[in-house]
Amino acid sequence: MSTPICDFVQDYCRSVTFRLHMPGHKGRGELGCEALDITEVPGADDLACPEGVILASEENTTELFGSRHTFYAAGGSSQCVKAMLHLAYLFRPEGAGNRILAARNAHKSFLHGCALLGLEPVWLRPEFPSPLCSCPVSPGALDLALDAGERPFAVYITSPDYLGGVQDIPALAEACHRHGLPLLVDNAHGAYLKFLERSRHPLDLGADLCCDSAHKTLSALTGAAYLHVARDAMAAYEAEARRSLAAFGSSSPSYLILQSLDLCADRLDKDYPALIQETARRVAALARELGIDPPLGDPLKLAIPAADFGCTGFELASCLRGWRAVAEYADADWLVLMFSPLLGSDACNIVRRALPQRRPSPRRPLSLPAPGEKVLSPREALLARRVSLPVSECVGRVCADAAVSCPPAIPVAVCGERITPEAARLMEALGIRELSVVYGA
Ligand SMILES: Cc1ncc(COP(=O)(O)O)c(C=O)c1O
16 A cells, blocks of 8 residues: 655655744754654645645545545544534534433543534443443443434444443444434554454444544544544535634644554554454453453453452552563553554463463442433533642532543443432542532532
8 A cells, every 4th residue: 555644754854954833842862753754845735635646645535434534633532532523513403402311431521522613412321231331232221312302413332442342333333323313432552453354343233423533443643633523424524524623733734644554454454353363362362361251342352350369450560561461451450451563462362471360359330320420511611710639528529520430431420410429439449539629518
């Protein structure tokens, strides 16, 4: 596959000595990557309205994903989530207001988007106690929610979640489409799902709009992301997507990130999908050896229940640290490891050696408490005067943080909700010490 952005930058580096333009490092510096860090010089194209090398590279990626169009972003899925909300609201169906049905395990960028755009999330919560980070939504529950109350303008889910759990996207998409609504999927953790033997990417399962952090599971640099408009989605999304992305991103997107997206497409066009599939088989074999369920929905992620080893996720993480290996995520109940072809087979071997013997012990994993009373909208809460208090003093106060989470994917409370005693207890158990609450509320 061609690499038009990288080719341009290489040529630029060879042919220009004096950069009498931004950025201020002038292509020289101690990091080592400065020469490649260019800006919108003639020929470099412009991510905000691309007609040259950036558009050509996006078209390569569009072909790989089979989307209507795949847009590059340098502000991560955080930027793309907000752009998806903007697009879905701009082209909302007749009779819909500003409500959006959303699974409660949404990343805080969703709350920021709601606050900025004045949107009202209506939470879909798990029907059964489920681990923190997860929020399985059944098609039946979605149907009921869609029939209740004022018409929403879209449905929003996170799949895969932090523990590798995936939603039943085909059934949820079917329910949305029956109601004339788009399904928006935060697929930040699942860019690679397209390249499994059989694609499990949300675009192929019925999502209308979907974002992927290319930096989380592919080889792109941190910040690199895709906003995909599905082939069967509304054409207007494609026409407006760049303006939506621009509303939430920098006007100077990083060319280092754009080059990494360009190279990533080339790699995916070559043998990388086969390497992803081989790694998935290796991880499944490791899971079987460890006596845990093979990760089906998100096969490059291993969520290890720490109780199976008679300890906490933190303790398992420190076993790995002794082998110079660092986990993606650990809490009292879980250790989460993310694999990639770039680690080679050694990574699985290190995990085999580092983890202790299985010693299953009973433990009831933490789950989310019932939600607190909704007092303010996300917008009102995020724009309110606030004060930081110890968690123990926050019971009864209104949360002003987008999502109180530790680590990043557990929204124990979201902005505008009253903090309940159960939520405060869970926050303390998760090591959260202070909270930003609405002043005086
Ligand atoms: C589920 C989910 N969505 C969105 C994001 C934001 O992604 P990014 O870091 O690419 O902005 C994250 C980041 O951790 C995430 O876990």
